[in-house]
Amino acid sequence: xxxxxxxxxxxxxxxxxxxxxxxxxxxxxxxxxxxxxxxxxxxxxxxxxxxxxxxxxxxxxxxxxxxxxxxxxxxxxxxxxxxxxxxxxxxxxxxxxxxxxxxxxxxxxxxxxxxxxxxxxxxxxxxxxxxxxxxxxxxxxxxxxxxxxxxxxxxxxxxxxxxxxxxxxxxxxxxxxxxxxxxxxxxxxxxxxxxxxxxxxxxxxxxxxxxxxxxxxxxxxxxxxxxxxxxxxxxxxxxxxxxxxxxxxxxxxxxxxxxxxxxxxxxxxxxxxxxxxxxxxxxxxxxxxxxxxxxxxxxxxxxxxxxxxxxxxxxxxxxxxxxxxxxxxxxxxxxxxxxxxxxxxxxxxxxxxxxxxxxxxxxxxxxxxxx
Amino acid sequence: xxxxxxxxxxxxxxxxxxxxxxxxxxxxxxxxxxxxxxxxxxxxxxxxxxxxxxxxxxxxxxxxxxxxxxxxxxxxxxxxxxxxxxxxxxxxxxxxxxxxxxxxxxxxxxxxxxxxxxxxxxxxxxxxxxxxxxxxxxxxxxxxxxxxxxxxxxxxxxxxxxxxxxxxxxxxxxxxxxxxxxxxxxxxxxxxxxxxxxxxxxxxxxxxxxxxxxxxxxxxxxxxxxxxxxxxxxxxxxxxxxxxxxxxxxxxxxxxxxxxxxxxxxxxxxxxxxxxxxxxxxxxxxxxxxxxxxxxxxxxxxxxxxxxxxxxxxxx
Numbered sequence: 001x002x003x004x005x006x007x008x009x010x011x012x013x014x015x016x017x018x019x020x021x022x023x024x025x026x027x028x029x030x031x032x033x034x035x036x037x038x039x040x041x042x043x044x045x046x047x048x049x050x051x052x053x054x055x056x057x058x059x060x061x062x063x064x065x066x067x068x069x070x071x072x073x074x075x076x077x078x079x080x081x082x083x084x085x086x087x088x089x090x091x092x093x094x095x096x097x098x099x100x101x102x103x104x105x106x107x108x109x110x111x112x113x114x115x116x117x118x119x120x121x122x123x124x125x126x127x128x129x130x131x132x133x134x135x136x137x138x139x140x141x142x143x144x145x146x147x148x149x150x151x152x153x154x155x156x157x158x159x160x161x162x163x164x165x166x167x168x169x170x171x172x173x174x175x176x177x178x179x180x181x182x183x184x185x186x187x188x189x190x191x192x193x194x195x196x197x198x199x200x201x202x203x204x205x206x207x208x209x210x211x212x213x214x215x216x217x218x219x220x221x222x223x224x225x226x227x228x229x230x231x232x233x234x235x236x237x238x239x240x241x242x243x244x245x246x247x248x249x250x251x252x253x254x255x256x257x258x259x260x261x262x263x264x265x266x267x268x269x270x271x272x273x274x275x276x277x278x279x280x281x282x283x284x285x286x287x288x289x290x291x292x293x294x295x296x297x298x299x300x301x302x303x304x305x306x307x308x309x310x311x312x313x314x315x316x317x318x319x320x321x322x323x324x325x326x327x328x329x330x331x332x333x334x335x336x337x338x339x340x341x342x343x344x345x346x347x348x349x350x351x352x353x354x355x356x357x358x359x360x361x362x363x364x365x366x367x368x369x370x371x
Numbered sequence: 372x373x374x375x376x377x378x379x380x381x382x383x384x385x386x387x388x389x390x391x392x393x394x395x396x397x398x399x400x401x402x403x404x405x406x407x408x409x410x411x412x413x414x415x416x417x418x419x420x421x422x423x424x425x426x427x428x429x430x431x432x433x434x435x436x437x438x439x440x441x442x443x444x445x446x447x448x449x450x451x452x453x454x455x456x457x458x459x460x461x462x463x464x465x466x467x468x469x470x471x472x473x474x475x476x477x478x479x480x481x482x483x484x485x486x487x488x489x490x491x492x493x494x495x496x497x498x499x500x501x502x503x504x505x506x507x508x509x510x511x512x513x514x515x516x517x518x519x520x521x522x523x524x525x526x527x528x529x530x531x532x533x534x535x536x537x538x539x540x541x542x543x544x545x546x547x548x549x550x551x552x553x554x555x556x557x558x559x560x561x562x563x564x565x566x567x568x569x570x571x572x573x574x575x576x577x578x579x580x581x582x583x584x585x586x587x588x589x590x591x592x593x594x595x596x597x598x599x600x601x602x603x604x605x606x607x608x609x610x611x612x613x614x615x616x617x618x619x620x621x622x623x624x625x626x627x628x629x630x631x632x633x634x635x636x637x638x639x640x641x642x643x644x645x646x647x648x649x650x651x652x653x654x655x656x657x658x659x660x661x662x663x664x665x666x667x668x669x670x671x672x673x674x675x676x677x678x679x680x681x682x683x684x685x686x687x
Contacts, residue, residue: 004474016460212457215450
C-alpha cells in the first residue's frame with residue numbers, strides 16, 4: 001500500500017464527484033430534501049399533543065363561554081396529551097365536520113355544562129374519535145377522562161388515594177424526526193456507495209479503465225482503499241449536514257457520542273463492497289443498474305430508514321432483520337437516541353460481519369486485469 | 372541490436388477457440404514493429420499477453436527481459452500502453468490526468484510539454500467527457516509516455532483521427548523511435564504500417580503468415596510491377612503484337628505487367644517510335660495493403676491452405 005498513490009486516486013475521485021452535479025445531488029442534497037419533506041409532513045406526530053377540536057355550546061347569558069367550560073379546556077391543554085382547538089358551533093354537526101376535514105378527534109361540550117356541574121346533576125361531554133387513528137383517539141380519551149375524573153373528585157370534595165408518577169423512557173420523548181435523522185444517515189450510507197460503485201465497477205470494466213489502471217503501479221487494494229476512504233468522508237459530511245439540519249430546523253433530540261463513529265466507518269465499507277459485488281456480477285452497466293436497484297430499494301424502505309421497524313408487521317420485521325442496513329440504522333438509533341450501547345455494539349458486530357463477508361466476495365469477484 | 376520483445380511458440384487457447392497458434396517473432400530494441408491482422412486474427416490477445424494483461428497457455432514471452440505475466444509490476448514501470456478507443460475518468464482534465472499518472476508512477480512529468488507533444492495544449496483544462504474521440508486518443512498517448520517507457524504498445528492509436536491529427540501522431544511515433552524507444556504498433560491502416568514500421572508481422576487465424584520489413588514482404592508476396600499508360604485501345608493492340616508481357620486495356624488505360632525493369636524502357640521506346648497518341652504513363656507496385664488483402668483473402672478462400680488444413684507460415 002502506497003499512501004501517495006491512494007491520495008492521488010482519492011483526489012481524482014473527489015474532483016470527479018464534485019464536478020458531477022447528479023452525484024452531488026443524490027449524495028448530499030437529496031437526503032436533505034427527504035429530511036425536509038418528511039420532517040414537515042410528520043411534524044407534530046409521534047408523542048406530541050393531539051389536536052382536539054372542541055365545539056363548546058356552554059355559554060353564559062352574555063354569549064361567552066362559561067368560566068367552568070373554559071377551566072375544563074385549560075385543564076385539557078395542561079395534560080400535554082391534547083391541544084384544544086375551538087370550532088364554532090355554527091359549523092353544525094361536529095362529527096360531520098371532523099370527517100369532512102379529515103380530523104380524527106373532537107369533543108362537544110353541551111349547553112348547561114357548568115350549571116349541571118354546580119348543581120351536581122349528571123352531564124356528559126361527547127367525544128368523537130376515528131378508529132383508524134387509534135393513537136390519537138387513545139390520547140384524547142385519556143386526557144378527557146382524566147380531567148373529568150379530577151373534576152368529579154373535586155366536586156365530591158374527595159382526596160386522591162392512588163396516583164401515578166411518570167418518567168420518560170430514554171433521554172426524552174422521541175418524535176418522528178428523532179428517528180428520521182439516523183434513518184436518513186443510514187440512507188446516505190447505503191445509497192451513495194451502492195449506486196456509485198455499481199456504476200463505476202461495471203462501467204470501468206466495460207470501458208477498459210481498470211485494465212488501464214492495472215498497467216500503472218496503482219494496485220487493486222490501493223484503489224479499493226481510496227474508494228472506501230472517499231465514501232467514508234462523504235458519509236461523515238452527509239451525517240454532519242443531516243444532524244445539523246435535523247437539530248436546527250426540526251429540533252431533533254439526538255445525542256452525539258463516539259458510538260456513532262464505528263457505524264460511519266463500517267457502513268461505507270459494507271456498501272462499497274456490496275456495490276462492487278453487484279457491479280462485478282453484472283455483464284453490462286445496464287444490468288448492473290438493475291441489480292443495484294433491486295438490492296437498494298427494498299433495503300431502503302424495509303430497514304427502518306423512513307419508519308421504525310417496530311411499526312412493521314411481524315413478517316416484515318423478520319425480513320428487515322435480514323438486511324444489513326437495518327443493523328446500521330438500529331445501531332445508530334441505539335447510540336444516538338436510547339444510549340443503549342450494548343445493543344449498539346451487537347449491531348456493530350453484525351455490520352462488521354456483513355462487511356467482512358461482502359468485502360471478501362468483492363475482492364474475489366473484482367477483476368482488475370483483462371483476465 | 373538487443374531484442375526488446377521475444378515471442379517463442381506462443382499459444383493461447385480458450386475453451387472454444389485457439390486464439391494464438393504457435394506464434395513466434397522478435398522485435399529489436401529501438402525499432403517500430405507493426406502487428407497487423409484482420410479482426411479476430413489474434414492481434415489483441417497477443418498484444419495483451421505481451422502487456423501482461425493475459426496469461427498465456429504455452430510458449431515463452433519476454434518483454435525487456437521480463438515475463439509479462441509473472442513480472443508484470445516491474446515491467447509496467449518500463450512500458451507505455453495506449454489501448455484502442457481510450458477511455459478515462461469522465462470529469463478529469465488532461466493536465467490533471469498527467470499529474471495523476473505521474474504520482475502513480477512516482478515520476479515528475481511536465482504536463483505542458485507532454486500535451487504539446489501530442490498537440491493537445493489547447494485542451495489542457497477541458498474535461499475528458501468534452502474531448503473528441505481523437506483528442507481522447509491523444510491524451511491516452513500522452514499518458515502512455517508519463518513513465519518515460521522503453522517500449523510503447525500503441526493499439527490503433529490513430530483510429531478515428533482526421534488526416535492532420537493522424538500525421539501528428541505519426542510524428543510522435545517517429546520521435547519515439549528517434550529517442551531509441553521500441554514501438555509495438557497495432558493498426559488497421561496498412562499505409563501507416565508501411566510508412567512507420569521497420570518490421571511488420573501479419574497474423575491471421577492465430578498464426579503469423581508474413582514477417583519482415585514492409586519492402587521485404589511486398590517484394591516476396593506482392594505482384595510484379597506494372598506500367599500504366601493512359602491511351603486508346605489501339606496502343607494496347609500495338610503493344611500486344613510486339614511484346615510477350617501480359618497486357619490489359621480498360622476504360623482508357625493500358626496496363627502492362629512488367630517482368631523486368633527494362634521492359635518499361637523498351638515499351639516506352641516502341642510507343643514513341645510508333646507515333647500513336649498517348650496522354651501519360653506511370654509505374655506502380657503493390658502496396659502493403661495490396662499484399663495484406665490478397666494474402667488474407669487467399670487464406671480465407673482456401674487457396675493458401677496446406678494439405679493438413681493449417682495455414683502455411685510464410686518464411687521471412
